[in-house]
Structure formats: structure tokens, C-alpha cells
Amino acid sequence: MLFKLSILYYLAEIKLTKWLYIHNIRFRRNGMIKKMIRHCTTSLFYKPFAQNKHNFENFPVINKAIFMANFDAINTVNIKLEEAFEVAKKSEESRDFSPTISGITVGLSSGTSGNRGVFLASEKERAYWVALILDRVLGFSLKKRSIAFFLRANSNLYDSVKSKLLLFHFFDLLNPLDEHIKRLNALKPSILVAQPSMLIELANAIETNKLKIQPTKVISVAEVLTPEDKCYLASIFKQTIHQVYQCTEGFLASSCENGTLHFNEDFLIIEKKYIDNEQKRFHPIITDLKRQSQPMIRYELNDIIQEKENCSCGSKFLAIEAIEGRSDDILVFKNTKNEEVKIFPDFFRRAIILADSEINDYALIQNEPKYLLLYIKSRQEESYQLAYDAIQNLLKQNNILDIIITQTAHNHTIKGNKLRRIRNDVRKAN
Template identity: 55%
Template structure:
């Protein structure tokens, strides 16, 4: 009963409590929240106490950053609930193997990230943090009132006590395991008749195709999670589902963003501070540096993500003071690096440049992948409908891109799009080698 009260309290606070009249008002409020957090964390986290020793709290925005490697190396000393990295991994891997995600450590939920960046990460959440997360996400994604009946079909690689917190009273929450057969999912969806469908874009595409056959659902809202929502997939899905495809931007490091009613992604700056480490000279693309001012069990302070976000110029028409994001372009690890034509080093090419060169080549393209194998070889996979010379047009678009950026043209090879492995995240633009200067 106490857990339900906490969920409701957070729901009300998130939906109705934080009304900021200006950007400055929001930032001043964040500053107060973070300073209170830091005074507490520096007393109870051995790692952070040592890492930030001697630094002035008033200058916290300039403190050293951490990343996944630093967090995982210091996991046992960083968390504040006495959970060792070895114990957490043991419970998390056992859950992955058994597909039973209910066990906890000291009443703390343990989760395992999907490891798309090459190494698996851990996250911890106390019961109080689970309740706050559930209340916040319900406030931000539910269409209509909490009192309305909702049937949520949630597709992910792994379940969690965190997600089970959502299923309360009028909200029926059903986890769909991505590792199970699609035919089983279709039968369950037809029986459930979900009002909300949540899943990775690669899964949503399969469901949208099944709408033409044996899937008979009419959800009020479709939400993309876990994978980047590529513009090509967004258009395809919106045509099939006949509605805006919304997004939730979430990772093991926090609930970072959600789309507004207009379908524009906004950062959840009432839950976290997200500083910007700019990656381009135009100050449009940045990697987020996260400080979560409500997370205690596994504090997230000045945590640098490898994601590449592109800020929306001019903000959003909805009027929110929260930063609007035009797109999540990928990870820093997926920026292509190609030799300069003048042989003076390599030139970074953001995933969005590759993506646009491909999808604007021909409107018949419905699916693609782009993989940089090494500094001079790129593989392109295309699926298109009833059109000739599509590959040639893609080559021309890419050649124009290389020329405009002063890049020595790489070898472009066209391949078949491989079958998507269940449970594995789809990356449409991917670099599969390490740049020499980054080793």
C-alpha cells in the first residue's frame, strides 16, 4: 500500500507539480536539487567522496565526469546499498538465464544493460526509486488520466521488478519477451487488445507488417524504446499505425526524455540535469552529461553518455522550457571516420549524414543498414520496393557527401540486410572498428 501511495505522489508531482515559467526558473530549481543531493551522496558513497575530494559543491557543473567504464570498475564502492559487483552480476545473469526477473539483492532490484557499446552495465533501484520511476513515467506517457483503464504491451529483451511496478489497479501491464516467437506475441496481443504498445522500432515494424495479416489491435498510443528511432522507421510506422510514434529515451543511467503531444522529444529536466558536451562547431550535436538528483542507491553524477543528440533549433511549439531534441543520431562509437582527400588525417562523419544520404536517394527505400568495416570500406544494405537503379542513386548521394566534406571516397559494397537476431538492438548506422587514435 505504501508503494502505491509513493507512485501516486510522484505521478501527481510530475504531472501537475513542476510548472516552470522560464528556462532560468527551471535551472535555478535544478541547482538547488543537485546541491542537496551532493551533500548527501558525498557522505555515503565511498567512490564519489574520493573522486570529488576537495572540490567546491558550488562548482559541481565543472567537476570531472565519469562513464560506464569508471562506474563498472568502481561499482561496489560507488553504490550506497552495499551491493557488490560480483553479487549483482550473479543475480542479473541468473535472471537472464532463467527468464525469472524477480530476485533482488538486499531488496534492491538489479538490472543488466544490453551491452550494445561492447560491455554490460549494471543498474540498481530501491523500492522507493522504483515507485518514483513508475509515477514519473506514468505521468509522462499515459494518454489521459491515471484513473482510466490502460492495457500496456511492453516488448523488451528482459523484464524487471522496475517494470512490474507499473501494473497497478486500472493499469494492466504485460511483458512480452523479445526472445519468444512472433506468432505467440500476435496471439497474446489479440487477446490483450492493448491500449498502449511499447517496443523497439525493429519489433514495431514487425507488428505493423502483421497488421495487414493476422494482428488485430488498435492501440491509442505506440511508443518506441531501446533503439534509435530512425526517420525512415518513424515514417513507415506512422503510416502503418496511422498515428504519431512517440519515444521514450531511457537507459540504465536514467529516464532521460519523452515526446510531448506533438511528438517532439524533450529531455526530462525535472528529473535529471543534462549538460551538453558539444561535438560539432555549430553547437547542434552533443553528448549528454547526466546528474540524476533523485537517485541514491546508484548515484549518477556527471555521467557522460556516448549518445549523439541533435538539439532542435528554436525549441518546440508546445512551449515547454525543457530542451527539445530533433533526433538521437546514435553513439559516438558509430561516428564514421574516413580519410581526408588531402591525406591530412581522418574526418568524422556523423550518423545523420550517412542516414540522410541513403534515405533521400529514393523514396522506395523502406529499410537500410550502413556499416563501416574499416577506414576505407563501407557496407550498405537496402530493402526497397519496385524500383530500379536505387543502389546507383545511393552511391551518387554518398559520393556527393564525400566530395562536400573533402573525404577520399571509400569502397562502398552493397550487401543483403541480415536477419535481425531476437533480443539484439538494431543499429542502422554502425562502425565496427576502433579508430587508431582512439585506441
């Protein structure tokens, strides 16, 4: 009961904070910054930077490597990384996601092994998160709704959304598709939450009449949703596809009624680190004004964000044109002058999809500096050659001439892992 009351309390707080932010009334925001800095005195890592109570710019910019290396000193709830990993891994293996460490929920992000993040959330933070999900994603309603939620691993963070009005059903990504279809047909969920690659499989099943569901809301999570996938899904589900941009680092953005993602700037500070000369693409450096167990301050993500100038919904929150993937997925080559040339994944995506409208799936993997693997799924045999030529053209425009592209019959994604269609596997091998 207390938990549910806190959700209602936070829901009111969130609405007020948003209203104040939108109307440019600063006292609330200044108070939040001050409170966050004051709380940092309980973090061994951040204590030295918390002397000036007003200025969070004194804090160092960190990244995942620094964050994980200093996990024990950063968190304010005395949890050691080793112990957090142990609990989270055991939960995943036993598929029992209830264990906590002294009331703190521990979760693992779905990165590749060796690159996985660990998140911590207190009961208060869980209640706050639920309120946020209700406010920004599910919408508050007194109608009974069932949610089909596809995840690689459940977490009691997600279980906390459960209530009499919201019936949460966890779908384990590792289970076979036929089983999902059977369960979904029986459940007929009102809300469907899954990553684009799963949504596409479900949309294919709707097209072939195997799956008969009509959710009133479809939410894409965890992977990059490309414009062409968004279009396809919208046509099958007959609605705007909503998106949630959430990772271990927090609940960063959600889509407006137009389907455009907006950063949750009412409780996040977003600094932009531009990574291209045109200043169109940036890495977000995020500061979460609400996280306490695990402060998230000036944390640079390696996601490539393309900025959207303005969204017709009129929101004041920073809009995202596209999340292009991660910086690790920028393909790197040598040109004819032996200079290094970096090409963003989005350029390859566009070259491939514009090569032939019959292409309905693809993958491009750089497995060695001069070698690319190309997967093309299409009804037409010529599609492969058209995509091949488009990629060679793009490389040629950048004075890269000696790249060998080989055809591959599958997209090289392991079941349960995130789909990344354009991928640089070279650096991992080093």
C-alpha cells in the same frame, strides 16, 4: 499498499517540482542539489567532492568506462559489480526477473556483451520511476488499460507498474514474430511499447491484415527513431508516435503532444558537450537529482543529440531534434591528404533515404577502414545503385575517394539486439 501510496506521493511531488521549475522558482532545485551532494558523502567515490554543499560543478565528468570501473565505490548500497552481474545474468537466463539484492532491484542494460551497464534501484526509486512513467508516458487514468511491452529482458522495475488499472504484458523480444501477433490479436492492447524495429514489423503485419490492433498510444523506446520510420508508423497506427529516451543512466526524456522529445530537466541537469563546429550536436552530460542508490552525476553519454531550437508545445524543457545514434557509430575515413575525416551517421542516413523513395530499409556498416557493407531493401532493383552513388558522392564531397562498398543481403542485426542502421564495426575489431 505502501508501495502504491509512495507512487501517489511521488506523483504529487513530480507535479509540484515541474511546476516550480517551469515558473523559475529556484528554492526547490537548490534544495535538490544540496540534498544530492549531502547524500554523496555515503559514496566512497564521491565523498571527496561533496565538501562544498552547493556546487556540483566540483564533481568530475565521468563516462561509462569510469562509472563501471568504480561501480562498487560509486553506489551507496554496498553492492559489488560482480554480485550485481551474477544476479542480473541469472534472472535473464532463467527468465525469472524477481530477484533483488537486499531489496535493491538489479537490471542489465541491453548493450553489446562487454559493454553492458548495470542499474540499481531501491524500492523508493522504483516508486518514483513508476510515478514518472505515469506522469510523462502513460498518463494517469481511472480507465482499465492493457499495455503490451516488448523487452529483451523483463525486470521487476517494469513489473512494478502493474496494478488493477494497468495490466502489463511482457513480450519477450527473443520469441518469434508469429507468436507476438497471435498474442497481440487476443490481447488488443490499449498501449503498445516497443523499439522502432519491432514497431515496424508490427506495422507491416497490420498492413498485410495479419495483425488487427488499434492501440490508443504507441511508444517507441530503446532504439533511434528516424523521421522516416516515425512517419511510416504514424500513418499505420494513425497517431503521433511517442518516444521515451531511457537507458541505464536514467529516464532522460519523453515526448510532448507533438511527438518531440524533451529532457526531463525538472529533475535532471543537462550539460552540453558540443561535438561539431556548428554547435548543433552534443553529448549530454547528465546529473540526476533523484538517484541515490547509484548516484548519476556529470555522466557523459556518447549518444549524439541534435538540438531543437524550440518546440511549438511551449515546453521549457530542452527539446531534441534527433538522437542520431552513438559516437561509436561515427564513420571514420582518411581523405586524399591522408587526414582523418569523421562523418556523422545522420549524413549517411539522409544520403540513403533521399537517394530513392522506394528504399524501405537499409544498413551501412563500416567493417574495415576502407570497406563498407551496404544493405538496401526496396521493390526496385535500381535503388541499390542510387544509394551506392549517393554514398560515394557524400564521400567525394569530403575528399574521400578510395572506399569499396559491397552489397549485402541482410542488415547484420542479431535478433534481440538493438537495430543500428549506420554502424562502425572497425574499432571493435581492434
